[in-house]
Amino acid sequence: MRIVKAVKEGKWRLVKALQRLLSHSVSGRLLAVRRVTENRGKKTPGVDGIVWDTPEKKMNAVQRLLQRRYRAAPLRRIYIPKKNGKKRPLGIPTLFDRAQQALCKLGLEPVAECTGDTNSYGFRPERSAHDAAEQVFNALRLKSSAQWILEGDIKACFDEISHNWMLKNIPTQKRTLRKWLKAGYMEKNVFHDTEKGTPQGGIASPLLANMCLDGLEACVVNNITEKRQHKVNVVRYADDFIITGDSKEWLEQVAKPRVIRFLVERGLRLSEEKTHITHVTKGFDFLGWNIRKYPNGKLLIKPSESSIKTLAEKTGE
Known part of the structure; x- marks a missing residue:
């Protein structure tokens, strides 16, 4: 509610401060890890092959989310079939990167809900x-x-959105956002750079696309x-x-x-x-x-x- 109030009053410095406060809070980190480990992809690892399947691993992740020197790992690329017979690429982040995205989303989603289009219904709370x-x-x-x-x-x-536009216009931590966007992906053990787009498969990707x-x-x-x-x-x-x-x-x-x-x-x-x-x-x-x-x-x-x-x-x- 405090972030929503700050957005409506146009106090963007306060919005940034509240987002930072939320991302460093214990409750925020606990909720981020919970959301990552309770969704359908909880048993799907990223390039590191790690899943958080014990309480000890989950609590360790909560502590790691406080690390200052965060570096996003490359995505693991897979393909899923589309209705027209073609295949859609999905980028699977590591669980730690997913938790970082979930944590960031906690502070960014209230902003998006205040500034979003009235008749936008996809990937938004309480809309379908x-x-x-x-x-x-x-x-x-x-x-x-x-x-x-x-x-x-x-x-x-999702594949074509301009990185420059997102970095200039999305009101979130620019360094962290840049690391997600520029993380690249692994396909058949070969690393590929990413110069545009936000990968389908990331927790924050639908929100970022909506805001664009x-x-x-x-x-x-x-x-x-x-x-x-x-x-x-x-x-x-x-x-x-x-x-x-x-x-x-x-x-x-x-x-x-x-x-x-x-x-x-x-x-x-x-x-x-x-x-x-x-x-x-x-x-x-x-x-x-x-x-x-x-x-x-x-x-x-x-x-x-x-x-x-x-x-x-x-x-x-």
């Missing part, structure tokens, strides 16, 4: 994809609602008059988002160029093959749902064909 779908429903359910949708997808978001994309709503809509005139709504879940508008031309000629400029500053770009402008009566897919308004004015949200296919494959039907 269902909340994002509900917001889309509210934005489109009326006869007078917007009729056109820009479906946006950011190409390789916060501001998208304000970028798309300059003022409340424009928002009402063009029936603009921006709903984002991580790197997937939709923008509503009163016309295809406004979305194509105004909204999309603004999004492109916003992303370029952060080293990112739109995925052209996944970014479309669609009329609401044609329907569109978002977060595993198909959303469509029918001629009688009813807006229906139902599982998308790809979601049904994935479920059928999992159940063997």
Whole structure:
């Protein structure tokens, strides 16, 4: 609460001091180790092969988190399959690096929650994809609602985010953040440098990516008059988002160029093959749902064909 209050009052020096106080506290370090050793990846080691599977190892980790000379270890790279048949790279940090990230996240997340976009729903406390779908429903359910949708997808978001932008704009300990970003990764016993991106697999990575994309709503809509005139709504879940508008031309000629400029500053770009402008009566897919308004004015949200296919494959039907 003290960090939240300081952010709202614009006292950024106090925010920094409170973050440091939290990262050095016993309760903060205990909570960081607890979160690392209770999540699904608790038995997945990093490049050092170490897991914290005893109370003694966990308490030793709590003490080690006080060390001043912190150095991040390279990530262990693995690949997991994607829906399109390709593979997504994951960077697995050591448990100690994960605990450092969890500790940093304790002080950074309150800042992100105060400054984040109103309609951002991915990887945030007490928010979910269902909340994002509900917001889309509210934005489109009326006869007078917007009729056109820009479906946006950011190409390789986690892999392409600019390190320079993050180091300049993320309000956290710059030295520690730089060490995470520049840690590199090991693949087949070969070390590789990392010059951009925040690895999928790190505890703090979703938060960092969210903070990089916060501001998208304000970028798309300059003022409340424009928002009402063009029936603009921006709903984002991580790197997937939709923008509503009163016309295809406004979305194509105004909204999309603004999004492109916003992303370029952060080293990112739109995925052209996944970014479309669609009329609401044609329907569109978002977060595993198909959303469509029918001629009688009813807006229906139902599982998308790809979601049904994935479920059928999992159940063997």
